[in-house]
Amino acid sequence: MSRIRPDLFVIAAASVVLIFHPALSSGQGNRDENSRLDSKCLAFLSAGTVDGKVRLTCFKSTPFFEATRKEEPNSVRLRVRRMELPDFRFGRDYAEYFDGLPWRDADVIFEGAIPALNNRKYEFTDDNVRPAQTYAYWVATDREETPTGPVAVRVRDPRVWWSWEEIERRLNDLVARFPDVVEARVVGRTVHGRVLRALIAGRRDRVLVLVGSVHAGESGPELIIPAFEQVLQEHGTLLKNVGFAILPCVNADQRERLARGYPPYLRTNSSGVDLNRNFAAGWETVDYNYGLITTDPDGMTYRGPAPASEPETAAVMRALEGLTPAAVLSYHHLASITGSTFLYPKAASADSDYAARCRELNRVYRAAMTPEDLKEKPVAAAAGCTGGSLPAWIYDNFNVPACDVEGDRSAICVRSALDTATWDDLKQCQERHARAIVALLTAMGEER
Numbered sequence: 001m002s003r004i005r006p007d008l009f010v011i012a013a014a015s016v017v018l019i020f021h022p023a024l025s026s027g028q029g030n031r032d033e034n035s036r037l038d039s040k041c042l043a044f045l046s047a048g049t050v051d052g053k054v055r056l057t058c059f060k061s062t063p064f065f066e067a068t069r070k071e072e073p074n075s076v077r078l079r080v081r082r083m084e085l086p087d088f089r090f091g092r093d094y095a096e097y098f099d100g101l102p103w104r105d106a107d108v109i110f111e112g113a114i115p116a117l118n119n120r121k122y123e124f125t126d127d128n129v130r131p132a133q134t135y136a137y138w139v140a141t142d143r144e145e146t147p148t149g150p151v152a153v154r155v156r157d158p159r160v161w162w163s164w165e166e167i168e169r170r171l172n173d174l175v176a177r178f179p180d181v182v183e184a185r186v187v188g189r190t191v192h193g194r195v196l197r198a199l200i201a202g203r204r205d206r207v208l209v210l211v212g213s214v215h216a217g218e219s220g221p222e223l224i225i226p227a228f229e230q231v232l233q234e235h236g237t238l239l240k241n242v243g244f245a246i247l248p249c250v251n252a253d254q255r256e257r258l259a260r261g262y263p264p265y266l267r268t269n270s271s272g273v274d275l276n277r278n279f280a281a282g283w284e285t286v287d288y289n290y291g292l293i294t295t296d297p298d299g300m301t302y303r304g305p306a307p308a309s310e311p312e313t314a315a316v317m318r319a320l321e322g323l324t325p326a327a328v329l330s331y332h333h334l335a336s337i338t339g340s341t342f343l344y345p346k347a348a349s350a351d352s353d354y355a356a357r358c359r360e361l362n363r364v365y366r367a368a369m370t371p372e373d374l375k376e377k378p379v380a381a382a383a384g385c386t387g388g389s390l391p392a393w394i395y396d397n398f399n400v401p402a403c404d405v406e407g408d409r410s411a412i413c414v415r416s417a418l419d420t421a422t423w424d425d426l427k428q429c430q431e432r433h434a435r436a437i438v439a440l441l442t443a444m445g446e447e448r
Contacts, residue, residue: 015347039063040148041076041141042122047153049261054126054153056080056137057094057123064143072428074113080124081106081138081147088134090419091217091334094264098152102136125298129156132420134263136425154263159423160222160336162260164194167249168219171197174225176399178232181239188315191270192253196312199228199246202239207323208440209245211316211330213391214256214275217265219416222336222426224248227434235438241445242326247319250312251275265334269312272297274388276330276404279317280307281396282347282387289386303388316390320398326444327404328394337416337429340366340410340436344401345382355383358401359439368439369432370410380408404439 041064060068068075083106088097114122119371122139129135138149158166174186185199191195200207210227210307212220228246231238237242249255254266269275277287279295292299308314320328331338342365344358362381367374385391385404394402407413412429415421 017152020063023208023365027343040137041123041143042148045137045139045148045151046116047135047137047151047261049155049173050154050160051440052127052129052131054129054135054137054155054261056122056124056139056151057255058122058139058148060116060120060122069119070352070406071119073117073119077106077113077142078122078124079140079142080110080126081136081149082126083107083150085134085136085138085152088152088263088282090154090263091265091417094150097264098136098150101136101150103147103149106136106138107448128306129155130156132422148384151300152263153261153292154419156259156261157257157423160421160426162221162336163259164249164252164256167225167252169220170229171199171248174229174232181232182234185319187247187318188311190251190253190312190315191310194253194256194331194421195251196247196250200243200323201232201245201312202243203241204321204322204408205245205324206241206444207243208437208444209257209320209323209325209328210248210437211250211319211390212254213252214247214250214312214316214330216251216269217258217267217333219331219333219336220250220255220340221248221428223331223338223433226430227437229440231435237446238438238441241380243323244441245319245323245325247316250316252312260405268302269310271304271310272302273310274301275310275312275316276311276385276390277301277303277386277388278313279388279390279393281345281389281393283307285387285389287386291335294386294388307388310383318328325394325398327400327440328391328398330390330402330404332404333407333413333416333420335416335421336426337407337412337421338405338433339413340369340380341406341408342381342403343391343406344381344403345385345389346383347387347392348395349383354395354401361401361403364443369436371409376430 042058043061101109101378134154136150136152140147185198188196212224219258253270292301294303342362348354361380363379391402411424
């Protein structure tokens with residue numbers, strides 16, 4: 001068992017009230033029998049990941065803290081149980097999956113005393129875990145009969161799911177390496193105050209704009225930032241004829257929760273609003289996709305209390321101020337990977353000219369990204385974006401091609417949909433999307 005400093009860790013998973021397990025040892029030490037309480041001993045059990053390890057934290061409950069105030073910080077013995085959950089399915093299973101898991105079937109991975117920080121907080125680090133695996137944990141003290149839990153966590157490969165710190169590091173690196181080319185523009189903040197920046201290079205009067213992670217559990221920074229870097233390093237001459245702008249991670253608060261180990265798919269921002277239903281374009285039209293209702297605050301597609309009510313939505317809109325977009329792509333699918341299927345606004349279904357421009361955008365993209373699929377399906381684009389979506393807002397305000405980039409039936413996308421894509425999968429996707437983006441910039445530059 002090892003411990004880490006609390007200031008080095010960002011808690012990601014949901015907190016649950018917790019108990020600890022009974023009679024771990026016959027040794028009573030200096031414990032007062034009054035410390036055996038009927039109420040729960042521990043509270044606020046949380047789990048998250050840092051450096052590929054799982055970190056559990058919890059606190060003595062108020063009654064237990066008061067009852068053990070005079071005891072030594074290491075007087076309470078703890079038992080930690082863990083269960084591996086290989087059948088958990090990202091995007092299919094949610095918090096209810098962990099309800100009622102049988103703690104007696106879990107393995108005991110630690111038994112002993114852990115000194116309580118300030119005689120109240122316990123920390124435990126499990127370094128015997130594997131990437132792309134979901135675990136449930138229970139904890140018990142020697143003062144109770146039943147453990148508290150489960151609390152669940154998924155160990156994600158930090159190369160596949162970038163943390164907010166890693167995203168910021170990469171953006172800062174690009175600004176430092178290309179100071180005369182790249183403009184870093186602060187466009188807003190998230191609900192929790194994270195600063196959102198757009199990077200812009202090249203012309204401002206004809207710009208390809210890429211937006212990522214409007215839905216927290218979907219693709220964005222891991223594909224967009226490497227493509228932007230490759231254009232700067234190897235195709236800088238393209239920027240004489242066309243501009244390139246990126247806002248790689250819009251829903252940054254919830255994305256960070258996932259990167260730090262929250263197991264289920266997250267769609268909304270921290271206020272419970274689906275940002276891709278929050279834009280002021282057809283917002284008033286109620287949508288019923290997925291068996292959900294956009295007016296329902298309890299649903300994952302809730303459009304919000306008003307058009308553009310969310311700070312992240314405002315940030316995307318602000319990112320386009322002062323630019324003349326030629327096309328906008330918003331990256332979706334699940335986890336960190338997507339395919340080459342495009343969805344353009346349903347509102348443009350009857351606009352044959354607009355549909356043709358979106359289909360041509362897709363044709364160029366697919367020809368570079370998946371040339372092996374072209375004979376069977378040279379174009380994979382259809383009307384599908386609802387009211388309140390970013391593409392609908394772009395269509396209303398700029399009348400330029402705007403599409404959600406979605407997954408396909410490829411083996412990589414199938415794995416990504418279940419959050420089992422590997423580092424090799426992501427590298428392959430990064431290369432393919434970068435080729436497609438270079439092809440788009442080339443085609444847009446030639447149109448001038």
